[in-house]
Amino acid sequence: MDKILIKNAVVVNEGTQFKADILLQGNIILKIDKDISDTTAKVIDVEGNYVLPGVIDDQVHFREPGLTHKGNIETESRAAIAGGITSFMEQPNTIPQTTTIKKLEEKFNMASKTSYANYSFLFGGTNDNLEELKKLDRNACSGVKLFLGSSTGNMLVDNEEVIEKIFKNTEMVISAHCEDESTIRENIAKYKGLYGDDIPIKYHPIIRSAEACYLSSSKAIALAKKTGARLHVFHVSTGIETALFRNDIPLEKKKITAEVCLHHLWFSDVDYESKGTLIKWNPAVKTANDRELLWKALLDDRIDVVATDHAPHTLEEKDNVYTKAPSGGPLVQHALPAMLEKCKEGKIPLEKVVEKMCHNPAKLFQITKRGFIREGYFADLVVVNRDDPWKVDKKNIFYKCGWSPFEGATFNSKISHTFVNGHLAYENGIFSEQRNAQRLTFDR
Incomplete structure (x- = not known):
């Protein structure tokens, strides 16, 4: 060799x-x-x-199949390795959605032919695929994804009885997008009443509010404690949510873990004025105070992982009025350089960046011989x-x-x-x- x-x-x-x-x-x-x-x-x-060890990104949207005008496994994994990301976990909200074992294996087959980086996929939980989920081998993929708040792809899981059954019936890590749907719908109705579809982007973090995030994540955590499920809360975006997570036990013993994404550590609501819908994400980028509390929780180990939630859209799609501009943005090429910039500023030690972007995803998802x-x-x-x-x-x-x-x-x-x-x-x-x-x- x-x-x-x-x-x-x-x-x-x-x-x-x-x-x-x-x-x-x-x-x-x-x-x-x-x-x-x-x-x-x-x-x-x-x-x-x-x-450094290659970065493991536990949350990306590479848009294949069905949305390949935005990106695909080949193009986005290529960008990822240019950014030092050597392994990724891709999300199920493609077209068709990754909600059957057959569709999951089709994605693995696609990646085997085109990916530049090591790959796995999350299996999407829905209101009606519990029996299929039960058939999934615990080592088949990186885990299960639940959208407990609506986002690109309309995979909202809102049947509470089904959610509890999913929590009770999988040994895998359940990764959750947590935003309270009823709160968001009320807020959208209010601002559409004031502005129609052309809602000023500055109201995005008020529509998809801290309250909406906290209501959903606290509810998911309570259910995980009740059922004993292994829960990983994706893209924590608010300061108030950080109090829900522990730092008094090692990662290997945690049943409930948390991830923060680069954009929530970098941007704040003041950036909407210059960046507009380019920084429209779900959950929303919120206040500078939220950002500081996220940094604090990352550094004191209440937050375990830094990821990207890489979610490309075309500029033409982004250049729309508020209700029609999709949420998400491309980040895999620039996530590690951005975190290294924060090292240079003295915000975080380099060793801590490696822990949060390399070691901890490997530990959390129990990946074989990677991350170190x-x-x-x-x-x-x-x-x-x-x-x-x-x-x-x-x-x-x-x-x-x-x-x-x-x-x-x-x-x-x-x-x-x-x-x-x-x-x-x-x-x-x-x-x-x-x-x-x-x-x-x-x-x-």
């Missing part, structure tokens, strides 16, 4: 930084040590730059130059939709190399024609 020797790395892994060489053989990290020598290996000297730089683990690695400024513009954006909410921003850190299962998949803006992605496996 081919060997690659990464020389002069500063390895960031499991809470520490240390200088080392890393020897890869085939898909695997063979050895981590100082001054490794191997005359049969291809040498890549990273010249003292950081080497360890001998015997899959060689998913990212080389980062922390002092190579670059500006986001349309010329260097890889998303199929061709835009980014970060356009015009300058990031000081640049991803120079991305290895996927020991294969150099991306190097300084150039993608390998060979793909070496694998279906994620789980130890449950």
Whole structure:
């Protein structure tokens, strides 16, 4: 098998930084040590730059099948590896929806042919597919997704009896989008009465309010405690919700965990004036105070994971009045650079970024031998130059939709190399024609 020797790395892994060489053989990290020598290996000297585990993004929407004018597995996974994301978990609200085992396996088949990054998919729970969900092997995919608030794809699960049965009948992680639908509908009716369809975007975080988020997430958490279900709350967006989560036990012992997305850590409601519907997400970007409380909960370990909720739409779709502009935006290429920018600002230690974006998704979903730089683990690695400024513009954006909410921003850190299962998949803006992605496996 081919060997690659990464020389002069500063390895960031499991809470520490240390200088080392890393020897890869085939898909695997063979050895981590100082001054490794191997005359049969291809040498890549990273010249003292950081080497991180590949990022695992537990929430993306790559739009295939059925919505491929926005993006597809090939284009968006390609952008992901340019952003240091080597594994992703894609969501079920495609066309058709991933709500049967047959449709789930069809998605795996698609990804096996086109993906640049390692892949898994979430199985969508609905009001009427409980029997199908019961047939799903607990190691078949990354978990179950429930939309407890409406979003793109109209997969709202609002039958409380069914929700409780789903909670009682799966051993897998249940990932939930939590927003209270009745609160949102009342708020939309109120603002449509005032403005019609052209509601000013500044009211988005009031329509999809903190109250709507808290009502839904607190209810889901109460049900998880009642049933013993393993619940993961996606994209927490409010300060008030952070009080619902624990930090007094290690992640491996938590039955209820939480994720925050990059946009809720970066933007606030003041940005609607300049960004408009480009930063329209569900749940909404809220106040600067909410953002600060999310950072606090991330740093003190009440929030366990940082993800993207990458959800591309075309600019033409986004350039609509409020009620017709879809929610979501592309983020996989820029999430890690944005978090590294926060490291540079002193907001978060680099080791903590690695914990939240690499280690914890692997632990939480019990992914086999990924998320860490360890001998015997899959060689998913990212080389980062922390002092190579670059500006986001349309010329260097890889998303199929061709835009980014970060356009015009300058990031000081640049991803120079991305290895996927020991294969150099991306190097300084150039993608390998060979793909070496694998279906994620789980130890449950």
